[in-house]
Amino acid sequence: GAGVSQTPSNKVTEKGKYVELRCDPISGHTALYWYRQSLGQGPEFLIYFQGTGAADDSGLPNDRFFAVRPEGSVSTLKIQRTERGDSAVYLCASSRQGGSYNEQFFGPGTRLTVL
Amino acid sequence: AQSVSQHNHHVILSEAASLELGCNYSYGGTVNLFWYVQYPGQHLQLLLKYFSGDPLVKGIKGFEAEFIKSKFSFNLRKPSVQWSDTAEYFCAVTGDTGRRALTFGSGTRLQVQP
Numbered sequence: 001g002a003g004v005s006q007t008p009s010n011k012v013t014e015k016g017k018y019v020e021l022r023c024d025p026i027s028g029h030t031a032l033y034w035y036r037q038s039l040g041q042g043p044e045f046l047i048y049f050q051g052t053g054a055a056d057d058s059g060l061p062n063d064r065f066f067a068v069r070p071e072g073s074v075s076t077l078k079i080q081r082t083e084r085g086d087s088a089v090y091l092c093a094s095s096r097q098g099g100s101y102n103e104q105f106f107g108p109g110t111r112l113t114v115l
Numbered sequence: 116a117q118s119v120s121q122h123n124h125h126v127i128l129s130e131a132a133s134l135e136l137g138c139n140y141s142y143g144g145t146v147n148l149f150w151y152v153q154y155p156g157q158h159l160q161l162l163l164k165y166f167s168g169d170p171l172v173k174g175i176k177g178f179e180a181e182f183i184k185s186k187f188s189f190n191l192r193k194p195s196v197q198w199s200d201t202a203e204y205f206c207a208v209t210g211d212t213g214r215r216a217l218t219f220g221s222g223t224r225l226q227v228q229p
Contacts, residue, residue, distance in 0.1 A: 042219030106159040
Protein backbone atom coordinates (compact mmCIF):
# COMPACT_ATOMS: atom_id res chain seq x y z
CA GLY A 1 0.00 0.00 0.00
CA ALA A 2 0.94 3.65 -0.23
CA GLY A 3 3.35 4.98 2.32
CA VAL A 4 3.60 8.41 3.91
CA SER A 5 3.95 11.11 1.30
CA GLN A 6 5.19 14.66 1.71
CA THR A 7 5.02 17.64 -0.59
CA PRO A 8 6.92 19.46 -1.82
CA SER A 9 10.09 17.40 -1.80
CA ASN A 10 12.16 20.57 -1.93
CA LYS A 11 11.27 24.12 -1.00
CA VAL A 12 13.51 27.14 -1.41
CA THR A 13 12.31 30.38 0.09
CA GLU A 14 13.62 33.73 1.17
CA LYS A 15 14.10 34.88 4.72
CA GLY A 16 10.90 36.32 6.11
CA LYS A 17 8.54 34.38 3.85
CA TYR A 18 5.76 32.01 4.88
CA VAL A 19 5.86 28.32 3.94
CA GLU A 20 3.51 25.36 4.20
CA LEU A 21 4.65 21.75 4.17
CA ARG A 22 2.14 18.96 3.62
CA CYS A 23 2.01 15.40 4.90
CA ASP A 24 -0.29 12.60 3.76
CA PRO A 25 -0.14 9.77 6.28
CA ILE A 26 -0.84 6.11 5.64
CA SER A 27 -4.59 5.59 5.32
CA GLY A 28 -6.16 4.65 8.64
CA HIS A 29 -3.26 5.82 10.78
CA THR A 30 -4.59 7.97 13.59
CA ALA A 31 -1.27 9.27 14.90
CA LEU A 32 0.90 11.70 12.97
CA TYR A 33 4.27 13.16 13.93
CA TRP A 34 6.43 15.96 12.58
CA TYR A 35 10.20 15.94 13.05
CA ARG A 36 12.99 18.21 11.86
CA GLN A 37 16.42 16.92 10.85
CA SER A 38 19.33 19.27 10.55
CA LEU A 39 22.52 18.31 8.77
CA GLY A 40 24.52 15.76 10.74
CA GLN A 41 21.83 15.30 13.36
CA GLY A 42 19.08 12.85 14.13
CA PRO A 43 15.44 13.85 13.68
CA GLU A 44 14.07 16.11 16.43
CA PHE A 45 10.44 15.97 17.48
CA LEU A 46 8.21 18.92 16.70
CA ILE A 47 4.57 17.96 17.20
CA TYR A 48 2.32 14.90 17.55
CA PHE A 49 -1.32 14.61 16.51
CA GLN A 50 -3.77 12.01 17.72
CA GLY A 51 -6.69 12.37 15.37
CA THR A 52 -7.39 16.04 14.75
CA GLY A 53 -5.88 17.36 17.93
CA ALA A 54 -2.31 18.18 18.79
CA ALA A 55 -1.58 15.83 21.68
CA ASP A 56 1.95 17.16 22.19
CA ASP A 57 3.39 20.31 20.63
CA SER A 58 6.25 20.68 23.07
CA GLY A 59 8.86 20.32 20.33
CA LEU A 60 7.81 23.37 18.33
CA PRO A 61 10.75 25.78 18.66
CA ASN A 62 8.73 29.00 18.82
CA ASP A 63 5.42 30.56 17.84
CA ARG A 64 6.44 30.94 14.19
CA PHE A 65 5.76 27.22 13.82
CA PHE A 66 2.22 25.88 13.71
CA ALA A 67 0.62 22.67 12.43
CA VAL A 68 -2.90 21.56 11.74
CA ARG A 69 -4.70 18.33 10.93
CA PRO A 70 -8.31 19.44 10.50
CA GLU A 71 -9.86 16.16 9.33
CA GLY A 72 -7.58 13.74 11.10
CA SER A 73 -5.69 12.75 7.97
CA VAL A 74 -3.56 15.24 6.02
CA SER A 75 -1.45 17.59 8.09
CA THR A 76 0.15 20.90 7.22
CA LEU A 77 3.17 22.37 8.99
CA LYS A 78 3.22 26.14 8.70
CA ILE A 79 6.25 28.33 9.27
CA GLN A 80 5.90 32.10 9.43
CA ARG A 81 8.67 34.66 8.93
CA THR A 82 11.18 31.98 7.99
CA GLU A 83 14.76 32.33 9.18
CA ARG A 84 17.95 30.81 7.79
CA GLY A 85 18.13 28.58 10.85
CA ASP A 86 14.87 26.93 9.80
CA SER A 87 16.70 25.25 6.91
CA ALA A 88 16.43 21.51 7.47
CA VAL A 89 14.66 18.38 6.29
CA TYR A 90 11.16 18.21 7.74
CA LEU A 91 9.99 14.64 8.25
CA CYS A 92 6.50 13.36 8.79
CA ALA A 93 5.66 9.97 10.28
CA SER A 94 2.42 8.16 11.00
CA SER A 95 1.45 5.19 13.11
CA ARG A 96 -1.67 3.11 13.40
CA GLN A 97 -2.33 4.41 16.87
CA GLY A 98 -0.63 6.79 19.21
CA GLY A 99 1.52 5.60 22.05
CA SER A 100 5.08 4.52 22.34
CA TYR A 101 4.54 0.89 21.22
CA ASN A 102 3.43 1.67 17.71
CA GLU A 103 5.87 1.63 14.81
CA GLN A 104 6.19 4.96 13.09
CA PHE A 105 6.43 4.98 9.30
CA PHE A 106 8.36 7.89 7.84
CA GLY A 107 7.88 9.88 4.68
CA PRO A 108 10.68 11.04 2.39
CA GLY A 109 10.81 14.50 3.93
CA THR A 110 10.70 18.04 2.63
CA ARG A 111 14.05 19.77 2.31
CA LEU A 112 13.53 23.42 3.23
CA THR A 113 16.19 25.95 2.31
CA VAL A 114 15.83 29.51 3.56
CA LEU A 115 18.08 31.94 1.70
CA ALA B 116 13.95 14.18 29.73
CA GLN B 117 15.08 11.24 27.66
CA SER B 118 18.21 11.37 25.51
CA VAL B 119 20.16 9.05 23.23
CA SER B 120 23.89 9.00 22.55
CA GLN B 121 25.57 7.39 19.58
CA HIS B 122 29.30 7.69 20.01
CA ASN B 123 30.37 6.41 16.60
CA HIS B 124 29.69 9.16 14.09
CA HIS B 125 31.35 7.57 11.06
CA VAL B 126 32.39 3.94 10.70
CA ILE B 127 34.23 2.47 7.73
CA LEU B 128 34.40 -1.30 7.32
CA SER B 129 35.36 -3.76 4.67
CA GLU B 130 32.84 -6.30 3.45
CA ALA B 131 32.51 -9.36 5.71
CA ALA B 132 33.75 -7.44 8.75
CA SER B 133 31.67 -7.54 11.91
CA LEU B 134 29.72 -4.49 13.00
CA GLU B 135 28.81 -3.09 16.37
CA LEU B 136 27.30 0.37 16.71
CA GLY B 137 26.94 1.82 20.18
CA CYS B 138 23.77 3.34 21.60
CA ASN B 139 23.26 4.59 25.15
CA TYR B 140 20.09 6.17 26.44
CA SER B 141 19.06 8.18 29.43
CA TYR B 142 15.56 7.72 30.78
CA GLY B 143 14.16 7.17 34.23
CA GLY B 144 11.32 4.80 33.42
CA THR B 145 10.52 1.85 31.18
CA VAL B 146 11.87 2.40 27.69
CA ASN B 147 11.10 1.14 24.22
CA LEU B 148 14.15 1.04 21.96
CA PHE B 149 14.48 1.20 18.20
CA TRP B 150 17.06 1.16 15.48
CA TYR B 151 16.18 2.92 12.23
CA VAL B 152 18.20 2.88 9.03
CA GLN B 153 18.30 5.38 6.19
CA TYR B 154 19.80 4.06 2.95
CA PRO B 155 21.07 6.68 0.51
CA GLY B 156 18.13 8.46 -1.07
CA GLN B 157 15.54 6.50 0.88
CA HIS B 158 13.18 7.01 3.81
CA LEU B 159 13.95 6.16 7.40
CA GLN B 160 12.85 2.59 8.00
CA LEU B 161 12.69 0.41 11.07
CA LEU B 162 15.42 -2.22 11.50
CA LEU B 163 14.34 -3.63 14.84
CA LYS B 164 12.66 -2.75 18.10
CA TYR B 165 12.63 -3.80 21.74
CA PHE B 166 9.66 -3.45 24.04
CA SER B 167 10.06 -6.23 26.59
CA GLY B 168 11.06 -9.87 26.95
CA ASP B 169 14.19 -11.39 25.43
CA PRO B 170 16.83 -8.65 25.48
CA LEU B 171 18.41 -9.98 22.29
CA VAL B 172 16.31 -8.73 19.42
CA LYS B 173 16.63 -9.84 15.82
CA GLY B 174 15.66 -7.54 13.00
CA ILE B 175 15.69 -7.45 9.23
CA LYS B 176 18.73 -8.11 7.02
CA GLY B 177 20.64 -10.05 9.67
CA PHE B 178 20.85 -7.25 12.22
CA GLU B 179 20.39 -7.80 15.93
CA ALA B 180 20.60 -5.67 19.04
CA GLU B 181 21.02 -6.41 22.71
CA PHE B 182 19.32 -4.45 25.46
CA ILE B 183 21.52 -4.26 28.56
CA LYS B 184 19.48 -2.48 31.20
CA SER B 185 22.35 -2.10 33.66
CA LYS B 186 24.40 -0.28 31.05
CA PHE B 187 21.51 1.69 29.54
CA SER B 188 22.68 0.37 26.19
CA PHE B 189 21.11 -1.03 23.02
CA ASN B 190 23.99 -1.77 20.67
CA LEU B 191 23.40 -2.85 17.10
CA ARG B 192 25.36 -5.78 15.68
CA LYS B 193 25.81 -7.69 12.46
CA PRO B 194 28.29 -10.54 12.10
CA SER B 195 29.23 -9.84 8.48
CA VAL B 196 28.42 -6.59 6.70
CA GLN B 197 27.76 -6.17 3.01
CA TRP B 198 28.32 -3.23 0.71
CA SER B 199 24.53 -2.77 0.65
CA ASP B 200 24.57 -2.01 4.39
CA THR B 201 26.11 1.38 3.64
CA ALA B 202 23.64 3.76 5.26
CA GLU B 203 23.01 5.98 8.24
CA TYR B 204 21.82 4.26 11.39
CA PHE B 205 19.79 5.93 14.13
CA CYS B 206 19.05 4.66 17.60
CA ALA B 207 15.81 5.97 19.13
CA VAL B 208 13.80 5.64 22.31
CA THR B 209 10.29 6.24 23.59
CA GLY B 210 9.15 5.96 27.16
CA ASP B 211 6.06 4.60 28.80
CA THR B 212 5.20 8.01 30.20
CA GLY B 213 5.46 11.52 28.88
CA ARG B 214 6.42 12.13 25.29
CA ARG B 215 5.16 9.53 22.81
CA ALA B 216 7.36 10.63 19.97
CA LEU B 217 10.76 9.15 19.25
CA THR B 218 13.92 10.68 20.67
CA PHE B 219 16.76 9.99 18.25
CA GLY B 220 20.50 9.84 18.58
CA SER B 221 22.64 11.83 16.17
CA GLY B 222 23.21 8.84 13.92
CA THR B 223 26.16 6.77 12.71
CA ARG B 224 27.19 6.84 9.10
CA LEU B 225 28.36 3.37 8.04
CA GLN B 226 30.45 3.02 4.93
CA VAL B 227 31.17 -0.51 3.74
CA GLN B 228 33.96 -0.82 1.24
CA PRO B 229 33.82 -3.68 -1.29
